[in-house]
Amino acid sequence: MSRIVLDEVKDFNLEHIFDCGQCFRWNAEDDGSYTGVAGGRAVNVALSGKSLVIDNATSDDFEEFWRDYFDMDTDYGKIKDALRAQDPVIGKAIDEGEGIRLLDQExxxxxxxxxxxxxxxxxxxxxxxxxxxxxxxxxxxxxxxxxxxxxxxxxxxxxxxxxxxxxxxxxxxxxxxxxxxxxxxxxxxxxxxxxxxxxxxxxxxxxxxxxxxxxxxxxxxxxxxxxLKKRDAFPIDVWMKKVMNHLYGFEEEDVKGMEKFASETFGDVAGIAQQYLFYYMRNKALD
DNA sequence: AGCCAGGCCCAAC
DNA sequence: GTTGGGCATGGC
Structure with a gap:
């Protein structure tokens, strides 16, 4: 059975990626790895140290599919720095889900x-x-x-x-x-x-x-x-309403206000900010 | 047991 | 263009 290994992976945490609400076909194994199906391919993904191991995949699979799927060519460190610089509040949400990546799904x-x-x-x-x-x-x-x-x-x-x-x-x-x-x-x-x-x-x-x-x-x-690679999209569901109220003081019915704020504050990476905020609200015990 | 969940459709303003 | 009731199902 084939497997591929990628060294020196950065800004990459399996739980953050698969549990931030963007995908539904990945499930955690007891060892912390995740098994799932995407692109008609069933694989297990594990992180050991800074190495990403994709089991049941070839290097051709990786180049054809998984590289884009895991958005490997995007520098999330740079995006996170920019978000922190733009807004003092989002830092704690980023801290909570620092290894989130936007999957490029079908x-x-x-x-x-x-x-x-x-x-x-x-x-x-x-x-x-x-x-x-x-x-x-x-x-x-x-x-x-x-x-x-x-x-x-x-x-x-x-x-x-x-x-x-x-x-x-x-x-x-x-x-x-x-x-x-x-x-x-x-x-x-x-x-x-x-x-x-x-x-x-x-x-x-x-x-x-x-x-x-x-x-x-x-x-x-x-x-x-x-x-569709529209990283400026900012989905607002009940969890986002809660976190936007909690962190920024928006009334929960003020969706328009939230959208305007997101667009002005987070700009073309508003959707990535949204992922940190969503994960934070769903996983963090709030004070 | 009852409220709620990653809201949308459709009719009635 | 906005607002509100109704909605299948089952997690918690």
Whole structure:
């Protein structure tokens, strides 16, 4: 079984990366490593000292997929310094989740995952997604004692009815998923992939993604941030409302004010700031 | 037991 | 353009 090792990894903490709410298919092992599936590849990721070990991956896999997935070519140290310099308050949130990185996730999977996330809790979101994969995803093979499945394709989900999705316990989201699958296959992969481009603005991508059923402002911002490389996207959910109230004194209903503040203070890396803040609020026992 | 969860849709202002 | 009720399901 192949594995690859990267030395001298910086600004990289597995718990911070996988537990900051951006992804749902990674699970911690007893030894602190994480096992998950992305890009149709099942791997285990471990950090030993400053070395990142990706098990069940080749160097070709790394160059083709994992390098971008883990955003290895971005200097988070520089971003964190800039955020601290810009705002005195965010430092303690950064301290709490200093090893967060924004994963570059697949668009289709991210769209569906965050439609499922609406008015839902994280353990149940993960369960729904795994169920979707086991029922309708392509079998990848056995790895570490379990059969692993890819995320189901848009074509596959577009061919289903809400009755087919009953075992996944998606509730009222099932029809959104099927309608969005149909819309996605109609528009085509390319339509969405192009939204990743630096020449596509946040506003343009936001409007296009918001056409999908089940995608409101919050979900759209998550899709933009986690799969369309729009690092200025600043998703505001109930946890963000809490932390923005706690750290900055915003009224929890003042979403507009929070967005304005984020844009003015954190600028084109507002989404990265958002990740530190979200992680801080969810994991830190507040005073 | 009852409130809540990474909100959205849709109708009614 | 904004506001509010309704919403499947199950975690805690």
């Amino acid at each position: 668009i289709w999977e991210t769209i569906i995952s965050f439609i499922i996330s609406a008015n839902n809790n994280i353990p149940r979101i993960k369960g729904c997604i795994e169920s979707l994969c086991e029922n309708f995803g392509e079998k990848i093979g056995r790895y570490r004692g379990k059969t692993r499945y890819a995320f189901p394709t848009a074509q596959k989900l577009a061919s289903l009815t809400t009755d087919d999705l009953v075992p996944c316990r998606l509730g009222y989201r099932a029809k959104y998923i099927i309608n969005t699958a149909k819309m996605y296959t109609k528009l085509g992969d390319k339509y969405f992939e192009e939204l990743k481009g630096e020449d596509v603005s946040y506003e343009d991508a936001f409007k296009k993604i918001s056409q999908l059923q089940g995608v409101g402002p919050k979900v759209a911002n998550c899709i933009l941030l986690f799969s």
